[in-house]
Amino acid sequence: MPFSSFLQFIVSGVTVGATYGLTALGFTMIFNTTGIINFAQGEFVMLGGMLAVFSMKWGGLPLPVAVPLSVLLVTAMGVGVDRLTIRPMRGKPAVSLVIVTIGVSILLRGGAMLIFGKDTHALPPFSEGAAIPLGGASLLPQSIWVVGITLAVLVAMKVFFDRTITGKAMLACACDRKAASLMGINVDVMVTVSFAFSALVGALGGVILAPITLTAYDVGILLGLKGFAACILGGLGNPFGAVAGGLIIGVLESLGAGFLSSGYKDAIAFVILLALLFLRPSGLFGKASADRV
Amino acid sequence: MEGMKLFSAALLGGALLLGGGAFAAEPIRIGAIFSVTGPAAFLGEPERNTAKMLEDEINKGGGLLGRKIEVVVYDDESDPTKAVTAVDRLIKKDKVVAIIGPSTTGSTLAIAPKVEEGKVPLVSCAAAIDIVSPVRRFVFKTPQSDVLAVKQIYRHAKKNGISKVAILTASDAFGSAGRKELKELAEKSGVAVVADEVFGPKDTDMNAQLTKIKGTAAQAIVCWGTNPGPAVIARNRKQLGISMPLYMSHGVASNKFIELAGKENAEGILLPAGRLIVDEQVAEKHPQKKLLTKYAKEYEARFKTPVSSFGGYAFDALSLVAQAIKSGKSAEPAAIRDSLEKTKGFWATTGEFTFTPSDHNGLTEDAFVMVRITKGGWEMLK
Structure with missing residues (x-):
């Protein structure tokens, strides 16, 4: 196997892995403030891509307008999901809330199917230009956008959690909601903010990936699953772990398809995930949990 | 006593006449199972549209054997299990005389034993050769293998x-x-x-x-x-x-x-x-030319989407069944089956169908042409 092939597998893997990472980041944010897994996260990713496609198709908007508009709309929907479904269930056990998010995901997927139809759609790439040769491998300009935006989101999150009072308040909610509330932090607002952020991050992942991988009403299922796996691999609750987990899964899939067999692509990634979890149940970057006795 | 007998005979006769009249007005029911939703919707949707369009056309032309036809469509949601439920309903409840579809190979193979048992002819719109090889008595298919x-x-x-x-x-x-x-x-x-x-x-x-x-x-x-x-x-x-x-x-x-x-x-x-996507490039003299242009034009006018070869599979399936009913002069399932198997040189959108007891697909290589995608369009290669 020549080195150029190996490089190509890495490049493809990192591109796809970056979106798994962004999805995983969305899971992490909501988990950190509410302690639940939001199974509608994959649908935010789908909506990001689909709304951009249709604001161009139906609204006749140019790409640079359609993309931010779609991200904003999905962010607003994230707030809506919290206000309409999560907040009324406050105080209910986490399991009930998780089931609510599954319901929301089915609703969003079904709604998207009815409104946008069942076809697959393509979004034009953000910048024109042919693939860039890179040591025998080739790199799409869109891949640079994908990786660049993922890194930018990660840095922005790091700054937000470390430097801003809202970010710190959100972390406080993650540690102990009751204590945070007693300290004067409005936990409800923090939960809403976390839903808005995770919808935003998911939608971003959706729009930047749509030019490469195409989008349809049902892409959220698989992306959600992979994002969730990335989250677990990186250690639930750790934003850096989430993105790293996404990249690792993306690269493993690509290498697995290239060096072993493309038929077992998905299986390879998940087998490695399982093996890792046996060795390190708290994920690669997670702290071993010892509380809740 | 005699008068009583006469009276009841008249009553019976009247009832028979009335019943017979009602029977003649009863439409010929043809079942259809398509994947209108789910991953195979790209097949099932044009197929459903086409079947409905052809149903209207046949009825406008006076129906079959003096009776209207009614196409009863069920959506299997691209799921073979749902196709099995649908076929049970079609055979037992709707009492259809023939079934067209399903859209996918999986669904077709799942319901094949049911139609064999119920002795209702099935003209599938799915492609795999396993559907007709080995030959099942009641199962036919329209797409090219x-x-x-x-x-x-x-x-x-x-x-x-x-x-x-x-x-x-x-x-x-x-x-x-x-x-x-x-x-x-x-x-x-x-x-x-x-x-x-x-x-x-x-x-x-x-x-x-x-x-x-x-x-x-x-x-x-x-x-x-x-x-x-x-x-x-x-x-x-x-x-x-x-x-x-x-x-x-x-x-x-x-x-x-x-x-x-x-x-x-x-x-x-x-x-x-199939020639459907290059219908404009097909030679004027080709036996499919008129059929293709008419179907493409009507479909696009009614559904505002471009025609695809998938809808053509349903067009052919329903046309074959209609043709079998007409030529066999009977709308009984067993008679339709026999008549279907005798189909010879029947031109439809996919190709020329000639069914035999050992060939329930009935197409030759001629049903395909090689095309090249050129400037976003289809170019037929010679």
């Missing part, structure tokens, strides 16, 4: 000096069936398969497989799958700068494929397809 498509591709490749191919197939039923035929027919056609790669039908990145193929001695790639996978492959191929010819299956023969892949990425892709 994969084997005909594979033969066309290999013949074209051979003619252009290609002897080593890489195959890249989807891991679903359609792709696996194609993979089997591609491997089986290779040697006979004088072509060697030098790489055998697979992709998931929902995969979004095929760079790994293509990179691997790039490093082999392959002179062409043959890809077997249905959208969106092949569209991603067309994009990735361009990205990797692979210049060897790319053959696709008839599974992508719709404008949707060009739209998804992007004009510049689809340029030059070769595939076997």
Whole structure:
């Protein structure tokens, strides 16, 4: 196997892995403030891509307008999901809330199917230009956008959690909601903010990936699953772990398809995930949990 | 006493007459199972539309044997289990005389035993050869078998000096069936398969497989799958700068494929397809010409979407059943079956159907033409 092939597998893997990472980041944010897994996260990713496609198709908007508009709309929907479904269930056990998010995901997927139809759609790439040769491998300009935006989101999150009072308040909610509330932090607002952020991050992942991988009403299922796996691999609750987990899964899939067999692509990634979890149940970057006795 | 008898006889006669009259007005019920929703919706939706359109047309023309027809459509949601429930309802509750569909091979194989048991003829709109081989008494199908498509591709490749191919197939039923035929027919056609790669039908990145193929001695790639996978492959191929010819299956023969892949990425892709997508380029004298243009025009006018060969499969299935009812002069399931099997030289959108007791597909290689995607359109190759 020549080195150029190996490089190509890495490049493809990192591109796809970056979106798994962004999805995983969305899971992490909501988990950190509410302690639940939001199974509608994959649908935010789908909506990001689909709304951009249709604001161009139906609204006749140019790409640079359609993309931010779609991200904003999905962010607003994230707030809506919290206000309409999560907040009324406050105080209910986490399991009930998780089931609510599954319901929301089915609703969003079904709604998207009815409104946008069942076809697959393509979004034009953000910048024109042919693939860039890179040591025998080739790199799409869109891949640079994908990786660049993922890194930018990660840095922005790091700054937000470390430097801003809202970010710190959100972390406080993650540690102990009751204590945070007693300290004067409005936990409800923090939960809403976390839903808005995770919808935003998911939608971003959706729009930047749509030019490469195409989008349809049902892409959220698989992306959600992979994002969730990335989250677990990186250690639930750790934003850096989430993105790293996404990249690792993306690269493993690509290498697995290239060096072993493309038929077992998905299986390879998940087998490695399982093996890792046996060795390190708290994920690669997670702290071993010892509380809740 | 005598008067009483006469009276009751008259009553009975009247009742029979009345009943007979009601019976004659009763429409001929034909069942249909299509994947209108779910992953195979791209097949089921045009099929359902076409069946409904043809139903109206037949009824406008006075129906069959003086009776109207009624097409009872069930959606199997691309799920074979639901197809089985639907076939039970069609046979037992709706009492249909024949069934068209399902859209997918999986659903067709799942309901085949049911129609055999219920003795109701089925004309499937799914492609795999397993549906009609071995022959089941009551099961027919309209789409061309994969084997005909594979033969066309290999013949074209051979003619252009290609002897080593890489195959890249989807891991679903359609792709696996194609993979089997591609491997089986290779040697006979004088072509060697030098790489055998697979992709998931929902995969979004095929760079790994293509990179691997790039490093082999392959002179062409043959890809077997249905959208969106092949569209991603067309994009990735361009990205990797692979210049060897790319053959696709008839599974992508719709404008949707060009739209998804992007004009510049689809340029030059070769595939076997039914004449429906190139209806304008078919010679005026060809027996299909009039039929194709009429169907395409009416479909596009009514549903405002371009016609696809998938809808054509349903058109053919319903036309075949209607023709069998007419020529057999009976709307009884067993008679329709017998009459179907005697179909000879019947031109429909897919090709010329000639069913025999040993061939329930009835098409020849002629049902396919090789087309090339040129400037976002389809060009029929001579």
